[in-house]
Amino acid sequence: MTTAISAHGLVKHFGATVALDGLDLEVRAGEVHGFLGPNGAGKSTTIRVLLGMLRADAGEVRMLGGEPWHDATALHRRLAYVPGEVSLWPTLTGGEVIDLLSRLRGGVDRARRDALLERFDLDPTKKNRSYSKGNRQKVALVAALASDAELLLLDEPTSGLDPLMEAVFQDCIREAKAEGRTVLLSSHILAEAEALSDRVSIIRAGKVVQSGTLSELRHLTRTTVMVETERPADDLASVPGVAHIDHVDGRVRFDVDTDHLDEAMDYLATLRVRSLVSHPPTLEELFLRHFGEVVEEPVA
């Protein structure tokens, strides 16, 4: 499989702030790659380096066989970009913006555009200044998805979308993958990346701290369970993969590695479960658990 994006040792300073601190990133052609990290980790900076908007202070980048800074224009014709904070020209309508951006790239696929407008339930006759954040995001998404770009660079594209539109977005990304397109999807929501990504890279403080397929990263994900059983769960500690057992008001809270969820459930079933709540780990919990001591705080 060929490589769509490969970056090695990227460094970018803004004054005294270190935005990227030796970042490595590898995105394979045709995959959906989740780019995960908390706010301020350097996701947007990385994407803007890939776009050739920013010139890295050190390191190497190749994208679609070119170099983002020098071959910016040629590469831009082959990619589509959705910024995290979409701002548009207030006096233009959404439809005008979609057409303009499509034509700059080469042409409008009218049928595709209209189908996407329908799916995202977006009114193209509204002036941009009356759109909400989510609707401005939809304008940029429709423009990007209506193109035939082979690479989609999406910077937290769903931060303003409601759950229904989030589902539409996920369908669109799966279709893009089926068409053979490559997607770099930045997000600070683990569940979104899990739903879509073939592989993920986790970035913190300007460095990629973990990268691989989701099953490779499975050991990173632990589910938190809160359970109330008829008989006391005294032997819980002996179930493989269970940690952080805590007794609260007659209930038990514990974390379990997702790989061992089965065993934990089997054991609990023998105790007659009265109530059970579970939630997947948030990205923040994951960071705290796995990278808390390893990674230095970003220099302010």
Add this chain to the structure above:
Amino acid sequence: MSGLVGTLSLVRFVLRRDRIRLPVWLLAIIGITYASAAAVASTYDSPAEIASYGNNIGSSPAGIAMGGPPVALDTQGGILVYETALTAFIGVALLAAFTVVRHTRAEEEAGRTELLVSTVVGRHAGAAASVLVALAASAVVGLGVTGSVLSAGMPDQAAWLYGAAVAAFGAVFAAVGAVAAQLMSHGRTATGLVLAVLGGAFALRAVGDVQESFLSWLSPMGWSQQVRVMDDNRWWPLGLSVLLVALLAVATGLLAVHRDVGSGIVPARPGPATAAGWLASPVALAWRLQRGTLVGWAAGMFLLGLMFGSFSQEMEQMVADNPTLAQYFEATGGNITDTLFATSLLFNGLGAAAFAVGSALRVRHEESRATLDLVMASGVSRTRALLEPLLVTVLGALVVLLVGGAGTALAFVLTGGSSGDALALLGYSLVYLPGVLALAAGAVALIGLLPRMTLVVWAWLGVTFVVGWLGGLLDLPGWASGISPFEHLPLVPVEDLTWLPVGSLTLLAAALLAGGLVGFRRRDIMA
């Protein structure tokens, strides 16, 4: 009146947020009035000069259309009102209406009103608070105007009446702003409605005053002028203004209960669902975004040229009668008509420069708003992203110069000039193009090389403006006035056309442009 709960705390909030803006506006309006009043008092200080003003300006339709009915122009006080009223009226109206719109509709649009309405604040408190502040500001302007004309020697009663007339006009527009904010769903469209009403009020009384018809009585600006300061000194027309303010206040309250927070009575108009076929390049986008501004500047400069030119005959007569004015015009050299047209063309050039600088800076504006990212990420090179919009800047500046020059030339023909000379005037208007281009290229150089300091170019334009307007009076040292690119250009038609400064300024513009482009191609694109 539970709808007004919290009004007083909101008044404090409005004052806190406008603690810089409001004093600046007040100082500007009062300062300009004070300066013009002082200038009028020193320029027209003999009975002969005052009589000449009354005979010439008072009988000119152009003068009446601009300044109002010729009331008591045979007195210094009458001239004071005539020369200062337009600025004061328009200034106070804009201040009052903008204050209200900014704190009601624009706030609501930004979503901040929801935050306030969710606390213990009545439905009408926001509108009431902003109107109260606007009324107070109008009163302060009125006091400032009274003080200015008192210090210029106007009798007490007339001065207080004049100040009250100005304040009353401000009050009317505070109320107009409040209604507009209820009707429209966007701050911008509400502001547009206010400007349309102001334009209508001006036009009604301009036509009415020239025709001496009832039309003046349909305009609030007419009421404020029909008090006839220094003549009848009557207060009752201001009663009409007070009545209108009360009616509009009630209308605001009624409109407010018939709509939801966040929406207007008039729904936002939908636009085209698809872009016009030509909207497919950075230059087309720049045209789409700037065409309205360009039309505005061109129309404004056309009218300014027309107005300047139409005074040529009255000016000749007045200068002949007034030694102070004669001295001023001698300082610039040449005969009065030529000087007048040279000044008109210089102002035309300054207008074109202001358009061009604003237009050139748009790339930086788009960059900081991140819309430039969208354009560039769609396959537009840095060179195209920077240079293509400048086509609109350069051609737009050319259009403003020519249209403004056409206004001046038309006035020249209308006042009896030959069409051949008029054509020459039109040509002369283009002499300022290299100066305009140098300023615009200065903006580009800053965008490329010092993007955080692009506002410096406004300072350059400001100096150019001050030197052009007041240069002769200020007696500036050569290096200081030399900062203005216009200072190096021949003051046509008073001075002969020389090509050296035209060529060197064009070269300077080219060098600045090249520097800006080199910088822009090398640097980070940043918000």
